[in-house]
């Protein structure tokens with residue numbers, strides 16, 4: 001058993017952990033970073049990047065199939081070579097992972113510990129029974145893993161998660177997706193566009209991150225034009241038969257339908273990686289999921305010299321939030337017992353579906369009834385969107401009745417990833433709807449649709 005003394009021990013070399021380690025070193029402390037799995041981060045290996053690579057291939061196939069209305073005809077059959085699709089996804093993904101791994105390798109070897117860490121007490125960790133790390137402070141940055149509800153066990157090894165999709169060498173013929181959240185929608189639509197027979201089932205009516213029921217209903221109907229999606233499905237039987245999974249469900253007319261699929265993809269949510277961390281050996285108070293109670297501003301767990309950042313705390317499981325939180329946790333660990341609140345950026349979320357889904361600022365569900373107005377625009381007749389035949393979408397922007405300030409927006413529509421940034425920057429600046437309308441809008445651009453929604457809100461705000 002080797003013993004290592006350090007100021008800060010970071011558990012997990014993902015986006016949050018690497019940011020925490022670098023912040024602690026930048027603050028002049030000794031630090032070590034402990035990683036049990038492969039280096040390369042969830043985002044680059046099995047998250048943001050490979051999913052966007054798969055979506056890019058799907059978009060290419062989709063565009064090719066939809067040229068005719070422009071008078072441009074692609075004669076002959078469109079051929080999707082699943083092996084080539086997956087080869088590009090994996091090789092480009094490996095390139096991104098390579099950059100991250102090289103960054104990790106630049107960390108002095110003495111600071112890198114391989115193995116799974118377990119708490120012995122608040123600041124003592126044991127790594128794979130081989131190394132004891134005695135730290136003055138600890139940052140938990142262990143990320144999250146997909147939840148697998150018990151009934152899915154019936155599918156045996158035909159039950160897969162996102163990680164498995166990106167390991168495929170070829171595309172399967174059919175996949176049933178459980179969970180129309182961000183991951184299920186992105187992967188489900190991409191696979192469908194690549195010629196895979198896809199069904200997407202949800203249980204609670206939710207769709208992506210949307211909370212505005214009007215936008216949610218619009219989005220559900222739009223996606224259903226392309227693939228079967230039931231956010232409120234009644235699945236009555238799930239079983240494994242040979243190499244396939246068999247799912248029986250009631251379709252929208254209430255008829256019982258039984259279908260066979262090559263795989264069942266579980267995208268029903270993710271849970272913080274806290275199991276096996278030995279948190280019961282610490283003095284930390286834990287919630288019902290076993291996650292330490294922590295201050296969302298400072299990321300500190302109680303009064304202990306322990307901090308939690310990134311997907312492990314499950315506040316906002318997004319890449320840029322993991323990076324911000326990791327840095328803040330590393331800084332606070334270094335300066336402990338002096339800790340300061342993290343300056344959070346404006347909330348922003350994007351789903352890379354088509355049409356895209358985006359949310360900025362406060363969620364509709366969190367706004368107080370009667371205190372705000374809703375400005376609306378449909379992208380169906382929006383000039384530039386129609387020009388490009390990308391005219392599917394509906395946007396709601398919310399304005400505060402008392403101050404005229406822009407409160408937030410939820411929508412689905414073209415170029416949402418770009419418009420979301422304009423709105424997030426406006427939100428962070430605390431702009432009013434009037435101030436936003438005083439900004440330039442070029443012609444003809446999709447952003448003119450945003451202007452229509454803002455004008456609608458402004459008219460409703462006017463006394």
Ligand SMILES: Cc1cc2nc3c(=O)[nH]c(=O)nc-3n(C[C@H](O)[C@H](O)[C@H](O)COP(=O)(O)OP(=O)(O)OC[C@H]3O[C@@H](n4cnc5c(N)ncnc54)[C@H](O)[C@@H]3O)c2cc1C
Nearest residue numbers: 012014015016036037042047048117143310311317318319
């Ligand atoms: C399919 C998919 C698509 C996504 N797309 C997007 C997107 O488009 N945009 C976006 O912003 N976000 C996206 N995300 C979310 C984003 O990837 C995560 O929010 C982010 O990667 C979280 O980083 P992290 O550092 O908290 O965790 P991770 O990067 O998962 O790092 C945690 C690390 O801790 C290690 N670990 C765990 N337990 C231990 C232990 N006991 N000892 C040692 N090491 C341990 C793990 O092996 C892992 O390497 C996506 C996620 C998925 C799954």
